[in-house]
Amino acid sequence: MTVGVTASGPSLGFRLSEFSDRRFKYLVIAPAILIILLIGLFPLIYTLLVSVQNISMTEEDTSFHGAIQYLALLRDSRLWLALLHTLIIAAVALPAELILGMLMALLFLERLPGRQIFVALLVLPIMIAPVVAGATWRLLFDNRYGPINEIIGWFAGEPVTILWTINTHFVYPAILIAEIWQWTPFMFLLQLAAFMNIDQSLTESAQIDGASYWMIFRRIMLPAIWPVVAIAVLIRGLDLFRLFDVVWALTEGGPGTMTETISIYTYDQGFRQFDTSYTGAIAFLVIVLLSLVVVAALRRMEIDR
Amino acid sequence: MKADPAKWRGPRRRTWLLMARYAAAIALTILFLFPVYWLFMIAFKTPDEIFHSPPVWYPAQIQFANFAVLFKDRDAVTVGNSLFIAACSTLISMFLGTLCAYSLARFKTGGENLAVWIISQRMIPPIAVVFPLFLLYVWFGWVDTYFGMILLYTAFNLPYVIWMMRGYIEDVPIDLEQSALVDGCTRWQVLLRVVFPMVRTGLFATAVFSFVFAWNDFIFALVMTRSAVTTYPVQVTHYFGAQSNFWAKIAAMSMLGTLPVLLAVAALQKYLVRGISLGAVKG
Numbered sequence: 001m002t003v004g005v006t007a008s009g010p011s012l013g014f015r016l017s018e019f020s021d022r023r024f025k026y027l028v029i030a031p032a033i034l035i036i037l038l039i040g041l042f043p044l045i046y047t048l049l050v051s052v053q054n055i056s057m058t059e060e061d062t063s064f065h066g067a068i069q070y071l072a073l074l075r076d077s078r079l080w081l082a083l084l085h086t087l088i089i090a091a092v093a094l095p096a097e098l099i100l101g102m103l104m105a106l107l108f109l110e111r112l113p114g115r116q117i118f119v120a121l122l123v124l125p126i127m128i129a130p131v132v133a134g135a136t137w138r139l140l141f142d143n144r145y146g147p148i149n150e151i152i153g154w155f156a157g158e159p160v161t162i163l164w165t166i167n168t169h170f171v172y173p174a175i176l177i178a179e180i181w182q183w184t185p186f187m188f189l190l191q192l193a194a195f196m197n198i199d200q201s202l203t204e205s206a207q208i209d210g211a212s213y214w215m216i217f218r219r220i221m222l223p224a225i226w227p228v229v230a231i232a233v234l235i236r237g238l239d240l241f242r243l244f245d246v247v248w249a250l251t252e253g254g255p256g257t258m259t260e261t262i263s264i265y266t267y268d269q270g271f272r273q274f275d276t277s278y279t280g281a282i283a284f285l286v287i288v289l290l291s292l293v294v295v296a297a298l299r300r301m302e303i304d305r
Numbered sequence: 306m307k308a309d310p311a312k313w314r315g316p317r318r319r320t321w322l323l324m325a326r327y328a329a330a331i332a333l334t335i336l337f338l339f340p341v342y343w344l345f346m347i348a349f350k351t352p353d354e355i356f357h358s359p360p361v362w363y364p365a366q367i368q369f370a371n372f373a374v375l376f377k378d379r380d381a382v383t384v385g386n387s388l389f390i391a392a393c394s395t396l397i398s399m400f401l402g403t404l405c406a407y408s409l410a411r412f413k414t415g416g417e418n419l420a421v422w423i424i425s426q427r428m429i430p431p432i433a434v435v436f437p438l439f440l441l442y443v444w445f446g447w448v449d450t451y452f453g454m455i456l457l458y459t460a461f462n463l464p465y466v467i468w469m470m471r472g473y474i475e476d477v478p479i480d481l482e483q484s485a486l487v488d489g490c491t492r493w494q495v496l497l498r499v500v501f502p503m504v505r506t507g508l509f510a511t512a513v514f515s516f517v518f519a520w521n522d523f524i525f526a527l528v529m530t531r532s533a534v535t536t537y538p539v540q541v542t543h544y545f546g547a548q549s550n551f552w553a554k555i556a557a558m559s560m561l562g563t564l565p566v567l568l569a570v571a572a573l574q575k576y577l578v579r580g581i582s583l584g585a586v587k588g
Binding site for chain 1: 323326327329330333334337338340341343344347355356357358359360362401402404405407408409411412414415421422423424425426428429430431432433434435436437438439440441456457459460461463464467491492517520521522523524528538541542545552555556559562563566567569570571574577578581582583585586
């Protein structure tokens, strides 16, 4: 590539620019940092502030109330259930996406004519808005006009009318299917890229030495993709912790509060109950929990780089 | 060339294995694309075909009445809102974010701590900040305004842009910049004439992903919009009524909102891996 640089000015310019760099480097980060602080740090401070007051739909009490909201958190079974729901969904979806994605990556790892087209098609779900994905699955799961019950009916030999988004036995499977459908391609794509980055001479020489496919997979391929798997799990784990859109489109947390995630519960407290101080306490709890995990994980990621 | 484990077991077995892998690949592709197919087909069906039991697998003929209704009822305006908000926030966050990334990459401003803090801002769950931000927006009168939405998505894309562009800029050989400086260029000239041309593919890919994030967001738009600047994902959920769902509208609106994104992704297959792994995997 040719770079058009006009040579003008004295060679002294190098030292001069080094001098002005000190101002330049702060000048260019300032606007970005200010915006991030406004949207990132302000909420943190504000949340902390209202969470020690007592503001709700009926109260407007801005005096200091200490930790009453935080004590209320401890007694709030709906909050802990919401946290539990979130963790259950994550505990099933994350390994499922990881393993399915890995199997798919192995399928496409070796030469397969037309591979690029398959991969391009398989990753489409990632880019669909999660709320649209949820809406799509709601149409697919419809008990009368949806194709899922129809297809199950073929195998069952009789018409089935499962109320996927209402029946207590089927809401979780419905949410998990939608979630796993959308994000398995993410795991697939990252793991495929990681597998393809493995040095071929390693696996080839192991093969010549008579190692079985399983041995090569366990001893060479798996350790090689491990850093990528760690990052993929981190990204997906954080996404699952804040799960909102898909569940909102499918069930809105129902039936009752059965599928309420921590995000949906917080939304409910803030924007339906207008419990300002209490929502502040929940939000602060979530920020603190997540920040600790994120910073620790990112530092490790940085070191590994 | 790739080592084939079946290489020493005869060509017949190899052909058979390839066929089996093909069958699996096709089955998987059908499985993963079926929901998208179904959504798009509903968008083209007549009401009789949509509400038919057993379901109709494809419309008898392609007709655009469902889309026409969206435009007639002015619902399609929400796609325009999404476009305007996502485009503006992408442009602003790309501009400010790339400058910031350059400072982080070349001068190590703030060291690793600042960089890690910036990307950690991206990972905080939206629900934890959206409530206090809503109160702030009410205070300033920014709820349901283009300005408010653009500022919001700019702020949320900035950490991503900075993190990604920092990676792309670090890949640029520093010698080129130094020789430009020796030749008397100012830092701004170096940015404009050396750095930006070198990272233009990274710029493009990062911009598309930022656009998609803003385009696909639901929770901020749900909270911060009322009617004036409603974005298309929020509009889709408005169709879910307690009694009946406006299926045709859901499908047609979803398709309007999904198609541009699918086209964008098709255009940057090469950068997909790096883009979605936050730069961790340079596939």
